[in-house]
Amino acid sequence: MMKKGALFKTVRVLVVLLVSAAVAFLLVQLRPRAEKQERVSNGRLVETVTTRSQSLPMFVEAYGTVAPREALKLVARVRGEVVALHPNFIEGGFVRSGEVLVAIDPQDYELAVRRTKVGIRQAEADLDRLEQDVLNLDASLELARADMKLALAEVKRLKKLAGKDMTSQSVLDKADRQYLTSRERLQALENQMALIGPNRVRLQSQLEMARVAWEQAKLDLERCRIEAPYEAWVTQKTVEIGQHLSVGQPVGSIYRAGAFDIEVKIPVGDLAWFPDGAGSGEGLKAEVRFSETEPPRIWIGKVARIKAALDQTTRTLPVVVQVDEATGADPMANAAGRMKPGMFVTVRIQGRQVDHVHRLPRHLVRDDDTVYLAVDDRLEIRPVAVLRRFKTEVLINEGLADGDRVITTPISNAVSGMKIRIK
Structure with missing residues (x-):
């Protein structure tokens, strides 16, 4: 009986195992089959910005320190x-x-003015006396010439009488002596007249020196x-x-007051942005900004001149910008807002205008001067010509057209022609 009970249990376990295996086999065979699907890529999602060409003035930016134009x-x-x-x-x-x-x-200098004026009057009086002496000498010369003529005529008359033995030799000698005396007196007067010219020059020089001393005394008084x-x-x-x-x-x-110069140093190459025919830069508009206040102070100036020699240290060209401020009726009213020597300022010089340029953030232009464009649903790597580079932006004058969509999303391992989706 014991053997029959154990055999029954064994058979029952085997049946249960077989049934379980059959059920499991049926479940595996009857499960739904997974359909195989191929992976489809719709492209990388990117953002873009549409370009538009502009006409922009070229600014040259530099830094300098304010200095008074005249000190x-x-x-x-x-x-x-x-x-x-x-x-x-x-x-x-x-x-x-x-x-x-x-x-x-001024007391000493006022006295000097009075003293020199007296010297002028003395010199003028000496000149007046000389002119009177000239008149007196002219009258004396006329008398002396007349006297000499009479003496000469008397000598000639007596010589004729002496030839006829009508007069004595002593009378003739006396007439000769009178003639010689008259001639000597005339010669003395003529000698005095000859000295009038040098005396006049001397006295005129004294008068001029007195006037110079007077002018000097007045000048010292003014000083x-x-x-x-x-x-x-x-x-x-x-x-x-x-x-x-x-x-x-x-x-x-x-x-x-109100007249300042700012010397800034710019690279020689930046002179290319000055208008044609403005090689000296004179008259170009310049914006001067002092950023150490809130809000910043701004003045408008102009380029006065470009210096002739390069700076030996920086190899840049010094440019002088002038700023003129009106002082007004009460200059102290705006004392805090006026320009002062010693300010360190930023100067932006407005140069010539450039047409058909595209402005982009600097990070969108790669190191090899290329940009990523979205053309339909594909990425295009396009080379461009960079006109100018700034700290935060780049100006492009070749390679882009109006309406081009520049990709702004960073893309690693970008390949021209790769599929993209525009956000």
Whole structure:
């Protein structure tokens, strides 16, 4: 009985296993078959920007430091004591043209003017006396010539009588002596007349010297007043009231208000962007920007000149830009906003205009001067001609046409003709 029960269990296990295997086989055979599909690529998704040609002015950008166009170091031209100072003659003060900045004691120089005027009158009186002497000599010469003629006629008459033994020799000798005396007197007067010319020159020279001394005295008197030659800002004052000045001693310094020069250095090649016929660059418009304030300050200037020699260190060409500001009725009202010497500024010089150029961000142009274009659904690698490169953009004048779509999406391992999709 035991053997029959064990055999039954074994058969039952075998049946269960066979049934399970059959069911599993049927499930495998009856499962749905997967259809094989080929992989299809629609292309890489990219973004593009459409190009449009423009006409753009070519700007040349450089940097420089503002300097006054005219700066003066004021010095004393006469010696003396300082008796007055202009109230605005202080560092940072503004003075108008013709205003007296420093006054030196004028008393000594006023006396010198009076003394030289007296010298002029004395010289004029000497000349007048000489002219009167000339008139007197002319009258004396007429009398002397008449007297000599009479004496000569008397000698001739007595000689005729002596030939007829009608007069004595002593009378004739006496007439000869009178004639010689008259002749000697005439000669003396003529000698005096001959000296009139040199005396006149001497006295005229004395008069001229007296006038020169008078002019010098007046000039020294004027130099007692040190005036501002133009509207100016005071940068330094080195004198005080009561101080005694010597000739040539500095008293301060000023610079012309509203007139500034900025020297910038540009590469020689950038001269090509100046208009044809403007090789000197004179008159080209320039924008001057001071960026250390908020908002930045901007002035409009012009190119004054291009220097003749290159900078030995940077091998660039110095260009001088002029800026002129109006001072106005109250220059102190805009003291904070005006241009000042020492400012470090950016200068943009407007050059000639270039037509039919395309402007692109610099990162879209590859190192080999090519750009990626979207043509239909394909990528095209197109070479271009770069006209100018800037920090953030590039100007292209050949290789692009209006309506071209430049790919802006970064693509690695790009190949011309690869399939793309435009976002």
